[in-house]
Every structure is written in structure tokens, then in C-alpha cells.
Amino acid sequence: MPPALPVDTPSDLPLGFAEHDHAACRRAALDRAAARCAEGRLQLTPVRRRVLEILLEAHAAQGAYDVLERLSAEGMGSQPPVAYRALKFLTDHGFAHRIERLNAYVACAHPEAAHDPGFMICRTCGLVAEAPIEPARSALGRSAAETGFTIEKTVMEAEGLCPSCRDPHDPEAAGAPC
Amino acid sequence: MPPALPVDTPSDLPLGFAEHDHAACRRAALDRAAARCAEGRLQLTPVRRRVLEILLEAHAAQGAYDVLERLSAEGMGSQPPVAYRALKFLTDHGFAHRIERLNAYVACAHPEAAHDPGFMICRTCGLVAEAPIEPARSALGRSAAETGFTIEKTVMEAEGLCPSCRDPHDPEAAGAPC
């Protein structure tokens, strides 16, 4: 068995596509969320914590009803609002993001700071990688500036093939297990 | 009554937010679509044509069921697949786009050529302006290139306030009637 990989990815790939010690990755994200909640007087209640854990299980998006099914199996509520309320808390506070293209949710890969996220979604393996975006520097941001449009929220999602799915046999192409 | 405005907007605002002769705008879009269909052996059937007309009525997004209701009132089909099939035809061939953020559809503002669209969505008046985007030059495109991710489709949507809704009394701020 190989030694545990560091949480910070050795390659320059974004977290979703890079091989890494995911158990540590999950733990770290959960700890950061707990710390942020403690600071900000936000309540990381059992349901909210569990939903975040479920989202953290993989760098892939999960539907609200998938999450609900997991909760339900564990006796934590069986009706849609339970899942939607927890997901709203997590997305409102930046612990998770909604992927509009998929009507689904992912844990945030950079929960340290507020940011406008962009996503790369692999249509084959379903992995989602998050890239921080500066709206002002995006193509759409430039259009908005010219137009006088005030951007409040951005949705930036690209769908396609991740390195591993594109070149299944290329060892250079990352190592996320697809 | 003022003379008709030219279809090409006098200001540098994108179509959705700029004052313009919308009747001419609609006619032109419909004519272009008809021409493209004739060239490409695509059938612009009555239902498809009517759905495009409905979408062209305003530079705002309409839900599939809004469209269906209109069709239904005119005796052109009353079940969801009627609307969804027509919308799929229009979006597949670039005559319309889907706005993921709104689960809704807009007529394309630049149907001459294939393009990756970006959108500015005003949360107050609902107007949607389309900006052509070059994915390769977008922030997400640069991330993808570094990552080795192959982009096949992009979703680029900004939600916020259009010039008119932000500065309701400023005559400089376009003139789209909100």
C-alpha cells in the first residue's frame, strides 16, 4: 500500500481531477467548515453536517434527492425540505455549490474564502473540478462592464472530458480514478 | 410617434438591453431562421415556427410550460413533449438557447453563426442579453487548458441588474422598457 498522499495535490491539476488522499481531503474540508461555523455563529447541526459529509464523499455532483435518500436511510428525515434546507445552508455559506447544468450539488473545494466558482464537469466520469474565477476578468465580466450590467452572481460551467477520460492510458493525464 | 428605430442598435448595448425596433428585430430573426432551414434541409414546421415566434416576442426567457400554454391556447398541442420537442429543435440548431439558471429558453440574438453564448440576466425586469463568448479566452477556458480538460459545451450566465433597472432615471442607461 502506498503512503498517504498529501492533501495539497502534487500536480497542478484542480482537486476534482487530481489523485489525492481523499480521506484527508474530506476531513480537512469538514474541519474548515466547523471552524468557520464556530467563528460566524452558524450552526453546523447534525443534518447539515451529514449532508456536507455526503457531498464530500466524492468530487462529483449529487442531486438533492440522492442526498435525501442517504439521509432517509439513516433516519435523518425523509421529506424533500430536509435536504433542500440543508443544501441551502451549505450553499448560502459557501460550503457547497449548486451545479446548474446538473441540477445537483458539490462540496466546495476552496471554502476558505468567498469566491465565484467555475466548474469543469466530466460527462464521462461525472467528476467536477472547481476553478476560482474572477468575474471581472471573465469574458462575460468584460461584456457586463461595457454594458453597464451589474453582476451579482455568476454561473460558469464547462462540460466535457477530463484528462483521464480523454486519454485513458496516458499516465501524464492525472490519476483520478474514473 | 417617433420614427422606427433601426434594427441594429444605435448604442453599443447588447440587443436585450437596448432600445430598438423590436417588430423588425423579430421579423429579421424569423427570416434568418427560415433561410437557414431552407439551406440546411431543416423543417421549420408550424409548431417550431410558432415556438420561435413566441420566444422572439421579448428578450426574456420563457419556461417550456409558458410556451406550451401559448401553443395550447392556439390549438397546436397540449402536452409537454410538443413544447419540448420544438425547443429541442430550436436549441439544437442554434435558433434558441436554454438558460440553465432559469430553466427557461430565449431566442438566439446572433443566429447567423454557431457560437458559445454567454448571458446577462436582469433579476428585476427579466430581460436577457446575449454576449458571444470565446470559450478559449474565458477564465474557465484558461483553467481548462492548463488542466487538460476538453470543453464541449459551456454555460456562462451572469445574474444581476441591467442598466435600466440599476439607474431607473438615467437616460444614458439604455432605454429598454422594463
Next chain:
DNA sequence: GGCTAAACGTAATGTTATAACCTATCAACC
């Protein structure tokens, strides 16, 4: 005419999301 492919009509169902109302908990305050 008979064939095929594309489009359409319709019923049923699947998937995603929210409204509305009530209860539980807990801390602040008098």
C-alpha cells in the same frame, strides 16, 4: 402504390423544488 424517416399526438410517469403550517429548542429578558 408501398416504403422509410421525420414529425406529431397523447397518456403516463419521472425528477426537481417549494409553500405552508406546525413543533422543538434555546437564549435573552423581565
Next chain:
DNA sequence: GGTTGATAGGTTATAACATTACGTTTAGCC
């Protein structure tokens, strides 16, 4: 110690969005 207000959770019902499946019609072609 009881009242109050804020926040979270439980539950029912329903709204909103989308697709599957299957049969019929239409248009073009041999």
C-alpha cells in the same frame, strides 16, 4: 420561573420542469 423571539426541523401537499413510450400522420422517394 415564565414569556418571548429567533432558528431549526417535521410533515403534508403541491408546484414546476422534463422524459418515456407508443401509436399515427406526413413528406419524400423508389
